[in-house]
Amino acid sequence: METAFEFMQITDADILRCATYMFRDDARVWWNGAKAALNLTTLTWNGFKDVLYDKYFTVSTRTRLAREFLEIRQGNMSIAEYVKKFERGIYFVPMISGDPAEELKHFTEGLNAFIRKDVRLSGAKNFKDAVDQAMLSEKDRNDIIRES
Structure with a gap:
């Protein structure tokens, strides 16, 4: 997905919408709660990955x-x-x-x-x-x- 996003030269906000659109089941439930605690207007793709990895990949x-x-x-x-x-x-x-x-x-x-x-x-x-x-x-x- 990142390669396509890079090729398309889209903004982080658009990347986030595309990526989170793909969430299903538990990931969708998690994202609905997590996005309320985040500033989506300033959230970067790397910042999003950090939040996602913190949730789905333990230390x-x-x-x-x-x-x-x-x-x-x-x-x-x-x-x-x-x-x-x-x-x-x-x-x-x-x-x-x-x-x-x-x-x-x-x-x-x-x-x-x-x-x-x-x-x-x-x-x-x-x-x-x-x-x-x-x-x-x-x-x-x-x-x-x-x-x-």
Whole structure:
């Protein structure tokens, strides 16, 4: 959803209306009560996520998710699986998600050694470049394995 919102260049107020429209059951009940205590005219998307995470992700859960993210390694995962897990976990570690250089560093350090080498040799400047290069490297390696 965030990618679509970013592409559409809509305001935080519109983003909040779109996101909360999707709430069902308990989330709808919670939001009806929570919005009464919030100033919706000044609430940002990040502020909303903080409120939502406080409700649905306890401190211990957020700590566990942050720890899992800090220890993430590609292992036997494909690049697509690793990227998905990486992107889900980064929300819980603001010291990395707020710094593009740290994000790139953490991503590349978690890659398998042979792919990490290719990504570093490519001179990837940001997370997107690193993902693109890692995908290419994985494809090349899979092609070599199939051919042999």
